[in-house]
Amino acid sequence: MKLIQGNLIATDMKVAIVASRFNDFIVGKLIDGAEDALLRHGVDPDNISLVRVPGAFEIPPAAKLMVNSGAYDAVICLGAVIRGATTHYDYVCSEVSKGIAHLSMETDTPVLFGVVTTENIEQAIERAGTKAGNKGYDTALAAIEMVNLSGEMKKIGK
Ligand SMILES: Nc1c(NC[C@H](O)[C@H](O)[C@H](O)CO)[nH]c(=O)[nH]c1=O
Numbered sequence: 001m002k003l004i005q006g007n008l009i010a011t012d013m014k015v016a017i018v019a020s021r022f023n024d025f026i027v028g029k030l031i032d033g034a035e036d037a038l039l040r041h042g043v044d045p046d047n048i049s050l051v052r053v054p055g056a057f058e059i060p061p062a063a064k065l066m067v068n069s070g071a072y073d074a075v076i077c078l079g080a081v082i083r084g085a086t087t088h089y090d091y092v093c094s095e096v097s098k099g100i101a102h103l104s105m106e107t108d109t110p111v112l113f114g115v116v117t118t119e120n121i122e123q124a125i126e127r128a129g130t131k132a133g134n135k136g137y138d139t140a141l142a143a144i145e146m147v148n149l150s151g152e153m154k155k156i157g158k
């Protein structure tokens with residue numbers, strides 16, 4: 001059986017991070033985690049661009065602009081949506097996940113979903129560098145793997 005998978009080699013990668021400011025106490029930690037993963041896997045700091053948007057709802061349109069620039073090997077989307085007292089949470093989560101998923105399907109550029117969606121602030125803190133790890137780090141690793149995998153899949157049939 002021929003296994004096709006991506007390595008974690010990132011030395012020549014150009015990466016865009018699109019991160020929302022809402023709940024920045026959490027999102028800032030996700031950005032730190034993503035930057036840590038990228039730098040420790042060899043990405044040049046000058047090849048990382050950070051775009052800040054107001055809230056998670058604004059991530060998909062900003063990510064689309066970064067994809068369409070053609071300047072990046074991957075686009076990492078980071079945010080923190082924490083349930084409040086109304087159904088607003090459900091609509092924001094639904095549209096952000098749908099928007100990022102749709103974008104990832106309409107482009108060959110890997111677009112990664114690093115938006116934590118939690119019932120409360122404690123769950124968000126756990127996923128921003130404490131007992132449940134850092135979802136920003138995890139998402140950046142997935143970006144590196146997908147860029148490598150994309151390169152491998154382009155060799156198929158050649
Ligand atoms: N409640 C949260 C929001 N709400 C704001 C929206 O994302 C959007 O910016 C606004 O509706 C204007 O279009 N955003 C988050 O990222 N996290 C939340 O918990």
Ligand SMILES: CC(=O)[C@@H](O)COP(=O)(O)O
Nearest residue numbers: 082083084085086088089
């Ligand atoms: C995820 C949200 O939009 C939420 O934080 C908004 O809070 P609320 O539902 O209390 O207005």
